[in-house]
Amino acid sequence: MKNLELNIENVFPFIPKETLDGYDELTNYHIRHLHQRTGKGANFLGWLDLPSSITSESLGELEDLSSELSKKIEIMVVVGIGGSYLGAKSVIDALSHSFGMCINGNRKSPRVIFAGQNISEDYLGELVDFLDDKSYAVTVISKSGTTTEPAIAFRILRNHLETKYGQEEAGRRIIAITSANRGALRKLSDERGYRSFVIPDDVGGRYSLLTPVGLLPIAQAGFDIRQLVAGARSMEEMTKPGTPFWENPSAIYAAARNALYRQSPKTEILASYHPKLLYLAEWWKQLYGESEGKEKKGIFPASVNFTADLHSMGQYIQEGQRNLFETVISIMDPERNVVIPEEDDDGDGLNYIAGKRIDYVNKMAELGTMLAHVDGGVPNILISMPRLNEFYLGQLMYFFEKACAVSGYLMNVNPFDQPGVEAYKNNMFALLRKPGFEEETNLIYKRLET
Ligand code: PA5
Secondary structure: OOOEEEOOOOOOOOHHHHHHHHHHHHHHHHHHHHHOOOOOOOOOOOOOOHHHHHOOHHHHHHHHHHHHHOOOOOOEEEEEEHHHOOOHHHHHHHHHOOOOOOHHHOOOOEEEEEOOOOOOHHHHHHHHHHHHOOOEEEEEEOOOOOOOOHHHHHHHHHHHHHHOOHHHHHHHHHEEEEEOOOOOOHHHHHHHOOOEEEEEOOHHHHHHHHHHHHHHHHHOOOOHHHHHHHHHHHHHHOOOOOOOOOHHHHHHHHHHHHHHHHHHHEEEEEEOOOHHHHHHHHHHHHHHHHOOOOOOOOOOOEEEOOOHHHOHHHHHHHHHOOOOEEEEEEEEEEOOOEEEOOOOOOOOOOHHOOOOHHHHHHHHHHHHHHHHHHHOOOOEEEEEEEEOOHHHHHHHHHHHHHHHHHHHHHHOOOOOOOOOHHHHHHHHHHOOOOOOOOHHHHHHHHHOOO
């Protein structure tokens, strides 16, 4: 079976291979510390061996609940923000039909949609309109159980469900995923008897894909969580401590990014040529941005979707400020086979590619862009996924998680905390006059008056 491949040939024009050889001992040292739980943030390393430690029974429990609910609902609303939704959203989008159609006209699973990731009144108002005549259920996800955005969305949906179905049936249509014993959501869930799953204390939000946070919504959408876990497990094996540097893709990626960052580029652009990967890039941005962006350090994670963005961001990448490098996710084989038809009059001049598959043209765009960007001074890292399926998404996402942890250690930051996220919350609570924030409220309103 093929595996995900990492190619850094187009980093070498910018960073000599010998520099990367120098990362061999260092990355192995950090990987050892990760696994021995002796590095920074050691209390948040539960994700490291999730792929190999998840039991078949716990996967079965998620599958059984998903199939039970799928018999009575059309829509599952997953409520969560940040790490409590991006992993599931990115996998579901990557695997779903681009136009929401069911395969062979036979939808066996509900459509999974998301809420609680914004505080837009229009979004929530329209969501309630949309749900009025649908049979639906809610999966609410919050590790802390106190995050404002999902709490507001959940209150609106809980009220809507209770009005629509009555309290008892509403309770059967709510599933909570939260901490074992703290936070408002745990309390509410225990009081009202919702079915619930636990987010382990030692797994942070952005590393929680392989807990019920990611796995339950993915199973609810009808995708194969066992294959996702199997892919991650194979990457856990490929990146385990003691793996030689040049055979460990996570170590190489972390080292290449770090060497580039030290030389000059401070922005990494994650690019792909597949619109289904738009949310994978959002997940990746959270993973790297929240893990590394602290203590005035960090590579700024940006993303583009080509070829669309070659017609918007392409100019900047080719000729703008030279502080970028690019990581491209390439999918080797598409799932479909669409050929460009031949036309007798060749009015649009496309007969030179008639008979070729669309993917061939996409790949030539990818190759041509990579060569142009490297010529323009943009180092290129290439990640090749054999196919866009559950197994390779599992490999890819665990690969990124492991590399992110090593990369954070190489920058000497704690990749598992996010102290900066509190700043906006404190201001918002002060402005909203939340009880307990009286002093901050006085200060912030005085500041606004001046
Ligand atoms: O990665 C993280 O820790 C964050 O993005 C959280 O997942 C996000 O803030 C949501 O937190 P919670 O699950 O506690 O509602």
